[in-house]
Amino acid sequence: MESLFKLVKFLTRYLTLWIILSAVVAFLMPAPFMHGDWIPYLIGCVMLSMGLSMTPGDFKLVLTRPRDVILGIIVISVCMPLVGLGIGTLLGLPPMLIVGLILVGCTPSGATSNVMTMISNGDKALSVTTSSLGTLISPFVTPALLMFYVGRYMPLDALAMFIGIIKIVIIPIALGLLIRKVFSKQMDTVLKLAPLLTVAAVVVVIAVVVSLNVERIKLVGVEIALACAFYTICGMIIGYVAARIFHMELSRRKAMTFLIGIQNTALAVSLGITYFDPLAAVPGGVLIVWASVLGTLVASFWAGKTQNTVTETLKN
Template sequence: MNTLERVVKFLSDYFALLVIAAAALAFSNPAPFKRIAPHIPLLLGLVMLGMGLTLTKNDFVAVFERPRDVVIGILLQFIIMPLLGVLIASVIGMNPDLAAGFILVGCVPSGTASNVMTYLAKGDVALSVTVSSITTLIAPFVTPYLFLWLGGKYIPVNATALLIDIMKIVLLPIVTGVVIRQLLGSAVQKFIKVVPLISVLAIIAIVAAVVAASAQRLASVAGLVIVGVMLHNLCGYLLAYMVARKVCGMSEYKAKAISFEVGMQNSGLGAALAMVHLSPVAALPSAIFSVWHNISGPALASWWARRAGKQPGETPDAKAGV
């Protein structure tokens, strides 16, 4: 393992702790980190470019081989998390900024960390990758209007401007990454290992910038936001798994993937959009989500992996059956 691989592994293994440390530093000394805030869309664009560089046609094979599974994952992603955001904001009685922030983080697509968690949990990785890729690609056309419908009453938002920004932050970088990979495949392979490093550092910087921008308000709402985020994430895992298993009749192998796809959000996108279109306080749920789902995800994946190890062996092909 070379030095770069060691650095990437260290950042990945201790990502949650590093995010917490960066957030604490930004809270105690916000001034330097506030300078990052105007560059949040650019940082997220780099993350999305990296995602595009790693995509291949095999990532979309499941769309044609198992369209039912993919459609279930997409629908649950854009139904469960947005409605949970509305419910949690209403039950806890949040102010308009926080309520809008919770609904927005529910309306963004799946987070790419869900693919790794599915792998660690011994779930259907192909299904996970396809669902997260498709939800990300269609997000520009779904997220703005879904948020306008559910969260527009809390904070007025221009859905068209939101759509354009998501196109610039998400779709354009991903398409650019895919094109670069197709044209310069061999050259891309030489530096593809740098992509996770850039992504991790970008997300850490985004969280720190959001915390710095709302440091004055954070002390009074931190407990509320943390409880809300934990409920949002954990209920997302549970509801997605139960619907996939009990309602849609999916195998546990597939249901694990659906659970992570729904429960883990692209919180970096939520933070970027909230900072530009809503307010720094509205970006807090996304920032806290970035920390929490990187704690809950590995914990759930580890539990599922141990549980799978205690059960009779079953081939992936067998597990893939509905």
């Protein structure tokens, strides 16, 4: 069993590499992966894994520090759809790619933001509470935002999307919580193995998205890569600046940086394929890679920096 645990850690540590490899394989040999109907089930696996790791304590910050949590959710909801719209428009991207960027902006923070916050020695409690609460209210928030930004230009069934998010997000998370309660004695083992489910699901999601868009990626690959890089960078800057404006200490600024800059791109992929067009899922797929790469770089840079070290640097 110990060998299996080591394998899971190895696969999780190099998730970005497996994502890139899966994208390359799907680009060169798309036929085996052209199954858009797989996506909801794969995202459900990711959410199930998230539910397994959640506890009631993840939400206690809502009561003790509601300002910080609410600020994170509001900044994402207000700023990031506009960032997606602005970048897509400035770069002259095709309409469905712009929709894809807006779609990412309408999703809550992703679980990856928690990992990056932990690596950077940021406020993990703030990160976990904000991303968890944002995920739970996403069936209401995400369709409402999409109706505002996209619904005026194309038909959009907000009720169907609400039900869809319930199915692929809330039900798997609830199932994960139930499993955690029923099999509490086995949870140490389960939690060590759960990341394998997430890694496998995300890798296959990328392969499906790429396989369905090979020809279109050939035409706009460079542009969408740039757009997603700018999107992530802008989100991180907005998160940090918002935290500074509200006089948060460094550990909370770190958390806010990743909360705003790294969103639930897997959910955006599922919604893009299900309710729009496979092309609308491409930004979410590309951002899974960019979030890992840029997030890791920033988190590693910040890892040894605390409030005291920053203060000393400013004094000197």
